Amino acid sequence: MYRPLRIALLAAFFPLAFSLAAQQQPNPLAPYIKEDASVLVLEHVTIIDGTGAAPQQDMRIDIAGSRIIAVQPANPSIPYPPSAKILDLTGKTVIPGIVGMHEHLFYPLPDRPDTGNAIYGEMADSAPRLYLAGGVTTARTAGSVEPYTDLELKKQIDAGLIPGPKLDVTGPYLEGRGTFALQMHQLADADDAGRTVDYWAAEGVTSFKAYNYITSDELKMAIRHAHFRGLKITGHLCSIGFKEAADMGIDNLEHGIVVDTEFYPGKRPDVCPNASAAEKDLETNVDVAGPDVAAMILDLVAHHVAITSTLAIFETFIPNRPPLAFEKAELKTLTPEAQRSYLATRARLAEQAANSNPLQQGGNPKLLKFEMQFEREFVSAGGLLTAGCDPTGYGGDVPGFGDQRNIELLVEAGFPPVQAIQIATLNGAKYLGQAATIGSIAPGKTADLVVLGANPAENIENIEKVETVFKDGVGYDPAKLIQSVTGLVGLR
Numbered sequence: 001m002y003r004p005l006r007i008a009l010l011a012a013f014f015p016l017a018f019s020l021a022a023q024q025q026p027n028p029l030a031p032y033i034k035e036d037a038s039v040l041v042l043e044h045v046t047i048i049d050g051t052g053a054a055p056q057q058d059m060r061i062d063i064a065g066s067r068i069i070a071v072q073p074a075n076p077s078i079p080y081p082p083s084a085k086i087l088d089l090t091g092k093t094v095i096p097g098i099v100g101m102h103e104h105l106f107y108p109l110p111d112r113p114d115t116g117n118a119i120y121g122e123m124a125d126s127a128p129r130l131y132l133a134g135g136v137t138t139a140r141t142a143g144s145v146e147p148y149t150d151l152e153l154k155k156q157i158d159a160g161l162i163p164g165p166k167l168d169v170t171g172p173y174l175e176g177r178g179t180f181a182l183q184m185h186q187l188a189d190a191d192d193a194g195r196t197v198d199y200w201a202a203e204g205v206t207s208f209k210a211y212n213y214i215t216s217d218e219l220k221m222a223i224r225h226a227h228f229r230g231l232k233i234t235g236h237l238c239s240i241g242f243k244e245a246a247d248m249g250i251d252n253l254e255h256g257i258v259v260d261t262e263f264y265p266g267k268r269p270d271v272c273p274n275a276s277a278a279e280k281d282l283e284t285n286v287d288v289a290g291p292d293v294a295a296m297i298l299d300l301v302a303h304h305v306a307i308t309s310t311l312a313i314f315e316t317f318i319p320n321r322p323p324l325a326f327e328k329a330e331l332k333t334l335t336p337e338a339q340r341s342y343l344a345t346r347a348r349l350a351e352q353a354a355n356s357n358p359l360q361q362g363g364n365p366k367l368l369k370f371e372m373q374f375e376r377e378f379v380s381a382g383g384l385l386t387a388g389c390d391p392t393g394y395g396g397d398v399p400g401f402g403d404q405r406n407i408e409l410l411v412e413a414g415f416p417p418v419q420a421i422q423i424a425t426l427n428g429a430k431y432l433g434q435a436a437t438i439g440s441i442a443p444g445k446t447a448d449l450v451v452l453g454a455n456p457a458e459n460i461e462n463i464e465k466v467e468t469v470f471k472d473g474v475g476y477d478p479a480k481l482i483q484s485v486t487g488l489v490g491l492r
Helices: 004-024 126-133 147-158 190-203 217-227 242-248 275-285 291-302 311-315 324-331 337-355 364-380 401-412 417-424 425-431 460-464 478-481
Strands: 031-037 039-047 055-066 068-074 085-088 091-097 099-101 106-110 118-124 136-142 166-168 207-210 231-237 252-254 305-307 385-387 448-451 464-472 474-476
Touching: 031 425, 031 464, 031 478, 039 448, 091 364, 099 401, 099 474, 106 126, 126 136, 126 478, 136 425, 136 464, 147 190, 190 217, 207 217, 217 231, 217 242, 242 252, 242 291, 275 364, 291 364, 305 364, 305 460, 311 364, 311 401, 324 401, 364 385, 364 401, 364 448, 385 417, 385 464, 401 417, 417 425, 417 460, 464 478, 474 478
Parallel strands: 039 085, 039 091, 099 136, 136 166, 207 231, 231 252, 252 305, 305 385
Antiparallel strands: 031 474, 039 055, 055 068, 091 448, 106 118, 448 464, 464 474
């Protein structure tokens, strides 16, 4: 009797011991968590709910677990949920978590030799934390140079091992022959495009992005294979115009009219024209409010093609923009080498402008205004405009910080602050098919929220005053997230 009893006791003991040991393991997210009560009440807040509606004053948000369970006026006669932790946030404003639609997990490595290749380093540690610290709770990566790394990062974030936003992982760039980037596979033909989509869909990516030199046959095949699997495909296109891509069935177009080459008189099928010539023609001969552009916009709207605003990356090519005062906080996140490289290029652009030398594509201040007007016209026509920071260029557009800046630039473009916030939140959720759960503040939705120190509807720069970021009902400390990767952007 003794031996069977001992075996039975051991069999019962070991699962209990393992369970207790697991419970005693420290939460790897704990150093960054500010609020983690199972039931929370955010009291006396101003709410900008993400729908474009006017701010609601002196409100209350009840959260249980990962969900919003009530949104109502802050009335002392309404009882609090049992065991709730009450946070008096008088003077604070709450917006939905940002749904970033053009984000990357890589960064342009500094100190590129004059004849060297454009190489991008994976910011596996810094990028996810900086997005979350900036208020981005959901992010589409919009093109990857290390798709396996992005997929593994998503697994770690979803498992609660590292902090970061919920990721919609885009596969490797679907690029044709002629790419500038060594890390991009150049498609051989349409069959290659289909095989690439099939392979990466099986590996777990949830969206795709076509790039500059893709041919029409390759794009058609990529769209067909992506849609067969219920996945969407966007494009930063040059060899193919917007209307042509819409006719093929593309779901989304990145950046806007400043990269659309269909109005260039020398445009040839499947050929990307000279960038400087196309840019000059766009500035000189295309009327953004004219009938040709209006017809293109209506065609995009009829085909339900969304546009992603990436004003923050375009701004970095404008001399002396953004203001260095805005850059001060994000510069601290860069390595010394990345800081030096960025500031040197910024100074060179300013010097070129002073000497009336041609700037890089996107570097013309008139074209930034042109793009801003196009985005207003697109929205006025009923188009779905989303937003993302596209942290590429020469390093001055940093995750999280760039998303805040893009919202500010939407306001500069003429959108009211509440509409700019809607573009950066609910519109992205709509595109992803997740508007029922994220993108706005309402009962039943996921508690992805950003607590700001002041009201961005009164001054849009208050969008930078992030005090707490709630993701799935857990409140993260942005200062601690930023501190944990200070000096690492450009390295890891």
